[in-house]
Amino acid sequence: MRFNSVALLTALAAGFFSQATFASEISNRSPAAPAAPDAGKGAGSKTSSSAAAAKTTAAAGAGTPPASKIIKIVVGSPDRNKSLVFTPNDIKAAPGDVLQFQFSMINHTVTQSTFANPCMPIAGSEPNAAEIHSGFVPVGANQTTVTTFEVPINNTQPMYLYCAQGPHCMLGMVMTVNAAANQSFAEYKAAAAKATANVPATTVKGGVLGSIPAADAVPPPQ
Numbered sequence: 413m414r415f416n417s418v419a420l421l422t423a424l425a426a427g428f429f430s431q432a433t434f435a436s437e438i439s440n441r442s443p444a445a446p447a448a449p450d451a452g453k454g455a456g457s458k459t460s461s462s463a464a465a466a467k468t469t470a471a472a473g474a475g476t477p478p479a480s481k482i483i484k485i486v487v488g489s490p491d492r493n494k495s496l497v498f499t500p501n502d503i504k505a506a507p508g509d510v511l512q513f514q515f516s517m518i519n520h521t522v523t524q525s526t527f528a529n530p531c532m533p534i535a536g537s538e539p540n541a542a543e544i545h546s547g548f549v550p551v552g553a554n555q556t557t558v559t560t561f562e563v564p565i566n567n568t569q570p571m572y573l574y575c576a577q578g579p580h581c582m583l584g585m586v587m588t589v590n591a592a593a594n595q596s597f598a599e600y601k602a603a604a605a606k607a608t609a610n611v612p613a614t615t616v617k618g619g620v621l622g623s624i625p626a627a628d629a630v631p632p633p634q
């Protein structure tokens with residue numbers, strides 16, 4: 413009986429050492445085995461904003477086309493009087509540019525409508541439209557990171573965007589990208605003021621949620 417136990421222990425020890433040896437051979441032979449990514453833990457759809465930065469770098473190296481830009485837009489503000497605005501709210505963007513929405517207090521969305529139907533998701537008017545919707549982004553005071561929503565610009569078509577929170581759209585929390593001369597920011601805002609409902613889209617689309625250190629974010633309007 414005692415002999416058998418010793419034999420068993422010896423066998424286990426031998427097994428352990430041969431496994432350890434095997435493991436070290438594996439790690440010696442494949443030093444480039446990818447480590448498990450810890451970014452994105454518990455936040456599947458969130459990535460850092462490095463994609464946009466890399467894109468800009470690549471475009472700058474390519475030479476021929478004008479360098480693409482990251483256009484930063486602050487959504488809301490801790491300042492009560494500036495809390496229902498996109499800053500800036502009437503912009504031009506070129507294909508290759510990326511709109512980087514930076515969310516401030518308190519809880520807003522970036523959602524796309526048509527010019528004709530403000531405060532309503534564009535899919536309701538144009539079922540095949542490539543819709544933009546960030547989802548609701550709650551933001552507390554003094555956060556150390558800022559949630560971003562990066563929207564790549566693929567063409568020069570006008571885009572009409574609004575915040576789908578509460579009455580924010582009707583209260584003027586709208587913006588335009590490449591607005592047409594006869595469908596301007598001012599006209600869109602005026603039409604939004606008369607909307608009878610403010611409707612969010614159902615799924616996050618048209619961009620990528622991420623996060624940047626608050627120190628790297630544009631200071632919200634005060």
Ligand SMILES: [Cu+2]
Nearest residue numbers: 520575577580
């Ligand atoms: Cu809002």
